[in-house]
Amino acid sequence: MTYLYDIHCQHNDSLLSAGNFQLGEGGEVLKLYSEVEERCLDSLMRDMLRPFVPQYHGLVTRGEHCYIRLEDLLSGLRRPVIMDCKMGVRTFQVEELITARAKASMRSDMYQKMVNVDPSAPSAEEHAQKAVTKLRYLQWRDTTSSSSTLGFRIEGIMMDDGSIQRDFRNIRTLAQATEALLFFTRSHLDILKAYHSRLLALSEALKNSLFFRTHEVIGSSLLFVHDHSSKASVWMIDFGKTTPVPNMSQLLHDVPWAEGSREDGYLIGLTSLIASLGQAISVASWQQQDGCVGEKHVT
Template sequence: MAKSEQELPEGFRQLRTQVAGHTFEESNAEAVGLLQDSKAGCVLKPLGKPECGERELRFYESLAAAAASGDNDLALLRDHVPRFYGPLKLVVNRRERSFLRLEDLTRGMRQPCVMDVKMGKRTWDPASSPNKRKLEEAKYVLCKQKLGLCLPGFQVYLPNEEHPKETTILRHGKDYGKSLNVEGFKQTMALFFNASTSDSKSRRAGTEVLLNEVLRQLQEILAWFHRQRLLHFYASSLLICYDYSRLGNPPTSQSLLNGHRLNEDDPATWVRVRMIDFAHVYPAEQALPDENYMFGLQSLIEVVQSILHR
């Protein structure tokens, strides 16, 4: 079944900004990717394998419950994950399937740049079989062991070299990510942030605002991990999204006067870094910190800092 022939409920479509994860496949009618409900501003993520889907659903429900119960650590995490709007059943390709309704992190972006970065040297969870562990250890070896980072996919808008006022879209998937060594990863990150393609003073200023805002959000997530002793996250990713169209319109110095941003100029309105993919979240063993995730997160912060200060 061709991707264009998918039988979807009225009002839903395939998520055009999906860069990683399970997708609709032409040769497999059972394969289901992310859907978008553009009117509601939601992304619908299929639950997948029963045990993984249930674990991810329970994770989102636990965050919702934490706000009511006063569990401060979990409640604070809600700021760093997409908003959760509950589960939903839909008939896709004549079969009922279960989905999670999540915030569309690219909503309102005219030219959304999106990157999925998988975190940690170890991407297999405590319940994994020896064979699963072996398979995971063989993936993304060049970057994963040195940086604790993998790059499953991204899309980015770039200036068109022949027509500077126009843009082109570059998309790469997991095969590209698996080929990267450490230097290649760093170069790809600079490319994604348009740090090596800024062709005007205003766009260079916008890239600086972008990098600083990404760092701010990454450091807030790292601060949460330093504090929490509840959970360990395996095979979880960070989704980095920004609107390329805003690079040429960074906040003015006046809008940042005394450290207070005017709302329309707040970079957080067009730069979003969120944790995603929680099918392999487990209680922290012996209440230890999640060193595996933090190693990757610290590496990512250092990479972004090196792009900002080069």
């Protein structure tokens, strides 16, 4: 959601330094430097996945900060509509889990985040302490969303009027995800088909990607972008938690995660999204045909 919100701000000539993003002099987007993300992007520029990630143009320094120079994914779009889908069955790193378990301190900030989403989620003891451990929060966050059931969750949608919708936490099933996709695209058949085609191409590229086989992809998103001209595309973004798998082993990405495993379930989420888009295309096609029949009947 940070990317979605900050880029929206920039394209509406508002806060140019909102969050971790700025606009570059050449029209590219500048993202606050992360060594992990920079290494990933550098590798991706030489991988099968290059057409599916924002183009990386090196580093630049502004004042005291270093930034990663990235392609502006909204260039050429008028009043873009954007959706951020967090991919995988878990959004925390194994190391985060180990650290959280070793340092089981109570966190009032995470308790508040939990209560804001679901006041009944904390136990009686946690309510009394008004705090939860980071381990408890990390596991709760993923298991109470479609991350656990579908392998992805919708972080937010920005419509063409700039309004941002974040309340998708109740989505648990493919049918509910399909409803969200129809809302996001306003049941526009060409846009739905463009997204479906792009994800099928991404699926093929992932099968042949050395980067994907050898990296644990955590906390990464698929960014869906379209406008009223029916231009539509999907991009892999956010690699700040994506790290190489130890000992040169390779991941499947399509099996559930179990503690001790490095599997992320990325392909579980991609398969769900492709299936959900297929369902949305069927619904939109039916709606279009039904509308035509209705018009003929009126005539």
